[in-house]
Amino acid sequence: MEDVARLAGVSLKSVSRVVNREPHVSDGLRAKVEAAIAALAFVPDAAARSLAGSRTFIVGLLFDNPSPNYTIKIQSGVYRACVEQQYHLRIDNIASDLPRAEVEAQLDAIVRNSRCDGFILTPPLTDNVQVLAFLERRGVRYARIAPNSELGRSPCVAIDDAAAGALVARHLWALGHRRLGVVTGPPLHRAGDRRRTGFLAAIRQLDPDLVVAEADGLFSFESGIAAGMDLLARDPRPTAIFATNDDSAAGVMVACARAGLRVPHDISLCGFDDSWVAKSVWPYLTTIYQPIEEMGYAAASLLLDRGETGDRQVMLDFHLVERDSLAPPP
Structure with a gap:
């Protein structure tokens, strides 16, 4: 660092x-x-950077999500940001459905042992x-992905999930479907x-009297099979x-x-x-695109931005990707 300071004509502190x-570093100083x-x-040197700045240059990613695709994409996005800013990434799973004392014990062990400068929280931990x-x-900084409560509590990134669900409802309605089913999340x-x-809500606006069939899901393939069998056994069966x-x-x-039903001919x-997954099944799945990696x-x-920016919210775009799994009702 001494050589850098000498060549740039600045102090060691400025280089640090x-x-x-x-x-609050001027553009001119940074450029030199x-x-x-x-x-x-x-x-x-990572150790020297840590010592000089009282930081470990480690970011923690906490998750409790059964979808491997979602988790991998979040990890990819967080890792890319860490690499750009010369941070290391640590990943931990938190079982958030345990009793309070056990959840806090998990968190305490991670915070004490990881020495992370801050954490990224994914759903459902975000809420x-x-x-x-x-x-x-504990005075630990954090940023949240896809929170739906107290958005001003921390830096956060999300899409408008309610608007995305409404978009699906209106699209199915426009195709002529009136017998509808929903598989929920955890x-x-x-x-x-x-x-x-x-x-x-979108369906109620279109027809206040229409009843939508619902089945519980857990964002997993196995729960989707069970929920699907449940909905297909209803009378009338959803289209x-x-x-x-x-x-x-x-x-x-x-x-x-x-059940012997063809998608999208029968349902x-x-x-x-x-x-x-949407491009691995047949027929290819119509779905809502959300920029999961970009959210990470x-x-x-946001977490690594140590400027005086305060709590910030970033809303990203979504859109419907039309493939082969939708058609008018039979």
Whole structure:
């Protein structure tokens, strides 16, 4: 670092501030130091950076989500942001449906042992007030992905899940479907519940008397099969089903096959996420695209932004991806 400071004509402290990406560094100073770093092919030492800035340069990602596709994409986005800012990523699973003492014991072990500079929370942890309160008591910074409550409590990234659910409802309605079913998400997953409530609210606007059949799901393939068999046994049977994630939609597709029903000739099906699952089943699944990887990247970027930006909210776009699993009712 001494060589960098000498070449740039600045102090060691100034080099440290640029290397540690501290706020309130002038563009001119940053340019001089970065030019010297490039000229000398200087690579900052992680231990020295940690010592100089009282940071560990480790970000923790906490999840409790049964969908491997969702989790992998979030990890990819968070990791990309960490690499760009020279941080390491640690990943931990939190079982949030346990008694309070056990949840806090898990968190305490992770916070004490990981020494992370901050954490990224994914659903359903994003809306778990016990988790949020624990981190706040410990003075640990965090950013949330897809929260649906107290948005101003922390930096967060989301899409409008309710609007996305409403979009699916209106699309199915426009195709002529009037016997509709929904496969819900896990009980603690508020983003999944907002997809459901947005769907139901849109249908009520179109026909206040229409009753939508509902079946419980857990965002997993296996739960999708069970929920699909449940809905297909109803009388009258739905002509279209909205599954609130792609994994459960794939399970519903299996249930349809077992019942001798062809998608979309006998029944239509829509998922949510636009994961690899949507393009692995046949027929290819119509689904809502949400930028999962970009949500992870944006959340990590907000967490690592140490400037005086305050709590920030980033809303990303979604859209319907039309493939082969929807058709007018038979």
